[in-house]
Amino acid sequence: xxxxxxxxxxxxxxxxxxxxxxxxxxxxxxxxxxxxxxxxxxxxxxxxxxxxxxxxxxxxxxxxxxxxxxxxxxxxxxxxxxxxxxxxxxxxxxxxxxxxxxxxxxxxxxxxxxxx
Amino acid sequence: xxxxxxxxxxxxxxxxxxxxxxxxxxxxxxxxxxxxxxxxxxxxxxxxxxxxxxxxxxxxxxxxxxxxxxxxxxxxxxxxxxxxxxxxxxxxxxxxxxxxxxxxxxxxxxxxxxx
Numbered sequence: 001x002x003x004x005x006x007x008x009x010x011x012x013x014x015x016x017x018x019x020x021x022x023x024x025x026x027x028x029x030x031x032x033x034x035x036x037x038x039x040x041x042x043x044x045x046x047x048x049x050x051x052x053x054x055x056x057x058x059x060x061x062x063x064x065x066x067x068x069x070x071x072x073x074x075x076x077x078x079x080x081x082x083x084x085x086x087x088x089x090x091x092x093x094x095x096x097x098x099x100x101x102x103x104x105x106x107x108x109x110x111x112x113x114x115x116x
Numbered sequence: 117x118x119x120x121x122x123x124x125x126x127x128x129x130x131x132x133x134x135x136x137x138x139x140x141x142x143x144x145x146x147x148x149x150x151x152x153x154x155x156x157x158x159x160x161x162x163x164x165x166x167x168x169x170x171x172x173x174x175x176x177x178x179x180x181x182x183x184x185x186x187x188x189x190x191x192x193x194x195x196x197x198x199x200x201x202x203x204x205x206x207x208x209x210x211x212x213x214x215x216x217x218x219x220x221x222x223x224x225x226x227x228x229x230x231x
Binding site: 004006040041042043044045088090092104105107108109110112 | 120125150157158159160161162165205219220221222223224
């Protein structure tokens with residue numbers, strides 16, 4: 001089945017460690033996104049990529065890094081510079097209609113990161 | 117500042133009852149407004165999408181309405197079921213945003229359906 005796969009589902013990190021969250025999609029979508037979800041707040045955009053080998057900072061990119069070496073993959077690294085990394089992280093993708101990224105936004109199942 | 121406000125923050129209803137969730141937005145102009153359902157610990161799943169020119173859209177027991185004049189949308193759930201227990205998120209896409217990097221998400225309404 002087509003979809004977006006995030007892993008791991010749960011992740012624990014000690015302070016000072018970097019961790020990488022995986023996001024893979026087989027929907028042949030050009031655009032991929034990483035969002036952070038905290039209780040009582042709307043989703044906030046961390047990074048997005050509309051094409052391979054290109055990505056842009058979102059609203060809260062500090063302390064995070066990404067890569068887009070393949071169309072199917074968009075991993076997110078939470079670095080030790082991220083001061084409050086405990087959150088639920090959601091990866092998403094969307095297709096393109098002509099030149100404009102449009103259509104449905106599909107989400108993965110999420111990864112919950114907890115800093116010990 | 118573009119904002120999306122949802123109310124109530126949380127809601128408890130009995131199985132079989134109807135309920136209505138509200139979404140007020142200040143985004144203008146906008147391309148479309150979506151409602152998502154998010155089960156606890158899962159990713160959001162799309163329920164409805166309405167363009168700025170549409171007034172209503174249904175998906176089974178879910179009916180979304182849109183009043184572009186008052187900048188309000190509502191999601192009505194009919195004959196609620198236990199499986200409707202989830203968070204419901206309102207999302208607005210500003211027009212001319214050039215992509216989904218400009219989506220504005222509401223904080224969601226957490227619905228609990230009790231037997």
